[in-house]
Amino acid sequence: MLRYWTAGESHGPALVALVDGFPAGLAVDPAVIDHELKRRQGGYGRGGRQRIETDTVTFLSGLWRGMTLGSPLALEVINKDAKMERLEDVDRPRPGHADLAGSIKHLGGVRAVLERASARETAARVAAGGLARQLLSAFGIEVAGWVTELGGVVLGGRAGSLAELRSLREASEIYSLHPERDPEVTALIDKVGKEGDTLGGVVEVRVDGLPIGLGTHAQWDRKLDGRLGQAVMAVQAIKGVEIGMGFEAARRRGSEVHDPIGFDEAARGGPTLGFTRPTNNAGGLEAGITNGQPLVVRAAMKPIATLRKPLGSVNLRTKESEEAAYERSDVCAVSAASVIVENVVAFEVAAALVDKFGGDSVEEMQARWNLYHELARKR
Ligand code: EPS
Numbered sequence: 001m002l003r004y005w006t007a008g009e010s011h012g013p014a015l016v017a018l019v020d021g022f023p024a025g026l027a028v029d030p031a032v033i034d035h036e037l038k039r040r041q042g043g044y045g046r047g048g049r050q051r052i053e054t055d056t057v058t059f060l061s062g063l064w065r066g067m068t069l070g071s072p073l074a075l076e077v078i079n080k081d082a083k084m085e086r087l088e089d090v091d092r093p094r095p096g097h098a099d100l101a102g103s104i105k106h107l108g109g110v111r112a113v114l115e116r117a118s119a120r121e122t123a124a125r126v127a128a129g130g131l132a133r134q135l136l137s138a139f140g141i142e143v144a145g146w147v148t149e150l151g152g153v154v155l156g157g158r159a160g161s162l163a164e165l166r167s168l169r170e171a172s173e174i175y176s177l178h179p180e181r182d183p184e185v186t187a188l189i190d191k192v193g194k195e196g197d198t199l200g201g202v203v204e205v206r207v208d209g210l211p212i213g214l215g216t217h218a219q220w221d222r223k224l225d226g227r228l229g230q231a232v233m234a235v236q237a238i239k240g241v242e243i244g245m246g247f248e249a250a251r252r253r254g255s256e257v258h259d260p261i262g263f264d265e266a267a268r269g270g271p272t273l274g275f276t277r278p279t280n281n282a283g284g285l286e287a288g289i290t291n292g293q294p295l296v297v298r299a300a301m302k303p304i305a306t307l308r309k310p311l312g313s314v315n316l317r318t319k320e321s322e323e324a325a326y327e328r329s330d331v332c333a334v335s336a337a338s339v340i341v342e343n344v345v346a347f348e349v350a351a352a353l354v355d356k357f358g359g360d361s362v363e364e365m366q367a368r369w370n371l372y373h374e375l376a377r378k379r
Contacts (some may be wrong), residue, residue, distance in 0.1 A: 010118035024070030033130030043335020096305030129343025132350035145342030151199035193331035196309025201334035223288025240300035244283020
């Protein structure tokens, strides 16, 4: 079973991801993880913290001469802005953050909660996902994510190979697939930032090269759509998750939603075993099982809760009405969210791959992958 946890506070010494159940025998390239960490720090509208940090990964365990050992991997991302011991507590909770409910729950201060609730923690999740995506690559499975909507401006997705879409995304300051529309969106971010406000948006992730049969219909907690839902919904500021046509499917008739099934003998040797689907409204998942089509996951991010022009709050000591606290923050982190969701999706898909093909070594997984496809093709 491939799983991970994270530890670390936003202004503590470091963030750590502990990855357990990762197969032995994968040559790991830390530069792949560092690339994702760097992308997470980017995107138009981010705050001052990203000018302080240069996030890179250090492996504290689990590797020998660059190869995974099959033992737990501890991944560390250092915080340069490790000033937590010097920071004051916060007495005016920010609406939309963990401040109020978290401090009451723990019978403690706001600082004690916000340091862990901060989206800085997602650096550790991206590090874990950056490792997991390298396991996926060994099986020809590729993941990419982008921004489809920002501050109410609908940009949409785009058809094309992941390589084509990645190069469009790289040309966009906001990580969308429509770089020609950047000026409209960056002007909006500037305007809203000047007004002391923040913006949310929608991100989309696509996974190509999946086999038929990851996940299961048989038990609720192992259905892949359910696992993806949990992982993506658990990213800071995410308020909604959809797969494929998502909420729109609820507004259509069955005949307009479900993807007809065809068969093409010439494609029998390929990953779909010859089965064809003219549409992919299911987003690659039927009954919690991958169906050989690209996986498509979308997530809605609310605007960041820390406002330079704060909303009303209450002083926790006096119970008097006061403005919420302001701490340095971002105007918009939707681009970063696209990187985070991409990497948490990568991790869940890798976990499902390990569930299906075994987790001791990559070599054994590859042999089982081949055997499975051979058996499935014979049916
Ligand atoms: C973040 C680092 C944080 C915030 C942001 C995300 O750093 P600092 O608090 O030192 O400015 O910029 O966190 C939030 C928006 C939040 O609400 O917690 C990061 O590295 O992603």
